[in-house]
Amino acid sequence: MGTFIEPRSEEERIQRIGGILAAGVARVLLREQRASAIAASNEDGSKPELSDELAEMFEFVAKVRVVSPAEIRAKFRLSRTTAYRRLKALEDKGLIARKGNSRGSSYVLVGS
Numbered sequence: 001m002g003t004f005i006e007p008r009s010e011e012e013r014i015q016r017i018g019g020i021l022a023a024g025v026a027r028v029l030l031r032e033q034r035a036s037a038i039a040a041s042n043e044d045g046s047k048p049e050l051s052d053e054l055a056e057m058f059e060f061v062a063k064v065r066v067v068s069p070a071e072i073r074a075k076f077r078l079s080r081t082t083a084y085r086r087l088k089a090l091e092d093k094g095l096i097a098r099k100g101n102s103r104g105s106s107y108v109l110v111g112s
Contacts, residue, residue: 030062030063033062033109033111050093053076053086054086054089054090056076057072057076057086057087057090058090058095058096060072060075060076061090061095061096061107061108061109062109065108065109066099066106066107066108067106067107067108068104068105068106068107069083069084069087069105069107072086072087087107090107091107094110095109095110096108096109096110097109097110
């Protein structure tokens, strides 16, 4: 027959609501951080031009904070050369920074 599911306690409901609220706040903060990083990247405050692909990649880096070129390749299904070229483009625009100079290098959001 069916599995009996016990009703959630008030504490469990409060924890679930807290988790939902925290996720919403995190999304808002991520959007604000992205906007400030883009604005800070240009001295005159204008936004750099980003293609849809670069914007999507930047949002991913902003979400996960630290990313390796291999993760970018897997996430966006890119060749090694294309992944590095796009990461370099974001780096040149001042949106991300490279950490390390070897095979273990990673990229982080500027200001984090």
